[in-house]
Amino acid sequence: MRKFIFLSAIFTLVIAAAYFSSCKNGKTEQKATNSEDSLKKVQERGNYLVNHVAGCIDCHSKRDLTKYSGPVIPGSEGGGGFAFDQKLAMIPGVVYGRNITPDPETGIGSWTDDEILKALTQGISKNGDTLFPLMPYTNYNHMAKEDLLSIIAYIKTLKPIKNKVPARQLMMPVSMMYPPAGAMQASIDGNIRPPETDKVAYGGYLVNFADCGTCHSPMTQQGPDLSRKYAGGYPFDGGTFKVNSANITTDSATGIGTWTEEKFLTKFTPYREETNYNFVAGKENTIMPLSEMAGMTDDDLKAIYAYLRTVKPISNKVEKWPNK
Ligand code: HEC
Ligand code: HEC
Numbered sequence: 001m002r003k004f005i006f007l008s009a010i011f012t013l014v015i016a017a018a019y020f021s022s023c024k025n026g027k028t029e030q031k032a033t034n035s036e037d038s039l040k041k042v043q044e045r046g047n048y049l050v051n052h053v054a055g056c057i058d059c060h061s062k063r064d065l066t067k068y069s070g071p072v073i074p075g076s077e078g079g080g081g082f083a084f085d086q087k088l089a090m091i092p093g094v095v096y097g098r099n100i101t102p103d104p105e106t107g108i109g110s111w112t113d114d115e116i117l118k119a120l121t122q123g124i125s126k127n128g129d130t131l132f133p134l135m136p137y138t139n140y141n142h143m144a145k146e147d148l149l150s151i152i153a154y155i156k157t158l159k160p161i162k163n164k165v166p167a168r169q170l171m172m173p174v175s176m177m178y179p180p181a182g183a184m185q186a187s188i189d190g191n192i193r194p195p196e197t198d199k200v201a202y203g204g205y206l207v208n209f210a211d212c213g214t215c216h217s218p219m220t221q222q223g224p225d226l227s228r229k230y231a232g233g234y235p236f237d238g239g240t241f242k243v244n245s246a247n248i249t250t251d252s253a254t255g256i257g258t259w260t261e262e263k264f265l266t267k268f269t270p271y272r273e274e275t276n277y278n279f280v281a282g283k284e285n286t287i288m289p290l291s292e293m294a295g296m297t298d299d300d301l302k303a304i305y306a307y308l309r310t311v312k313p314i315s316n317k318v319e320k321w322p323n324k
Pocket of ligand 2: 207210211212213215216236243244245246247248255256264267285286287288289293304320
């Protein structure tokens with residue numbers, strides 16, 4: 001046995017030597033382009049998740065809430081500073097989307113990949129601080145590591161923005177809001193991304209990535225009531241408009257139980273055109289980041305629809321625009 005391993009090691013060395021000596025010109029270059037190609041693929045997946053699914057850019061940029069669905073202000077991508085407060089989203093105080101661009105002083109340019117991964121999946125910042133759980137680390141804690149690494153690879157390509165984001169001000173210690181023991185896994189290594197062919201499971205995976213559940217839960221003094229997830233009724237006040245999130249359970253009377261797949265898709269697809277959101281919207285506006293989410297592929301939107309069909313109906317009548 002030993003002899004065999006020894007011989008095969010020599011054999012490998014001989015092959016390797018032959019390979020490298022033959023690669024002086026063409027083949028090594030080929031190899032370099034292959035790994036550049038795979039890095040590109042990883043960054044593309046990250047770009048898709050960051051900009052269209054996981055909402056990182058919505059929360060970590062400045063949004064113009066006077067325009068329909070509050071599109072991201074071009075040039076502010078990842079620079080942070082957008083304030084979530086009591087008025088906008090019933091936050092007990094004010095928290096700001098932080099600067100996640102590679103700027104070394106005001107952003108996360110000096111962070112290692114592991115430090116970013118820890119913030120994403122455990123809610124612990126580089127300096128050891130616990131992050132306010134509006135940052136959906138409870139969700140990312142269940143996402144596949146390969147997807148999280150692609151997100152990290154992509155955010156490192158964002159244009160660095162120098163913007164020092166103010167410190168959050170909360171009315172209670174953030175440790176009181178950290179998810180209960182047991183809700184967070186210590187290791188994310190076992191997380192899997194379901195195959196896209198399993199529409200319902202993959203749709204559920206995307207819904208968790210997009211954190212549709214928090215915005216679409218009724219809001220209480222203790223935070224979003226996740227026991228009635230998707231039943232809607234979270235009130236938002238965008239200044240020029242007030243909106244309550246819709247009931248997206250399968251309840252026919254008060255939710256989207258009667259919606260066809262086609263109707264569901266048209267909640268998103270029109271906003272692939274800039275003219276459909278780049279206008280001052282007045283009172284019937286929404287906080288749902290439609291211009292970003294519209295970038296999801298039809299297949300992914302269909303998977304999300306398939307998953308939502310499996311959500312139990314909850315009767316909860318919501319008036320979307322209370323002072324229309
Ligand atoms: C719903 C809004 C929201 C979404 C979506 C969101 N974040 Fe955050 N994120 C925040 C807020 C708010 C904070 C700061 C929390 C605090 O101050 O305690 C934060 C903090 C962070 C931090 C820590 C930065 C620091 O300086 O400590 C990183 C890194 C981060 N987010 C990256 C991401 C990435 C990557 C995504 C997408 C996969 C994402 N966030 C999605 C709101 C969000
Ligand atoms: C930032 C908060 C937020 C997020 C994130 C969000 N939504 Fe919404 N959503 C709302 C609000 C507010 C409304 C009501 C206003 C409107 O129709 O846009 C709404 C409306 C809807 C409607 C229309 C229902 C109706 O009866 O008119 C659907 C469908 C929907 N959301 C699905 C989703 C899905 C699926 C996701 C995740 C991929 C999602 N939302 C993420 C806030 C959000």
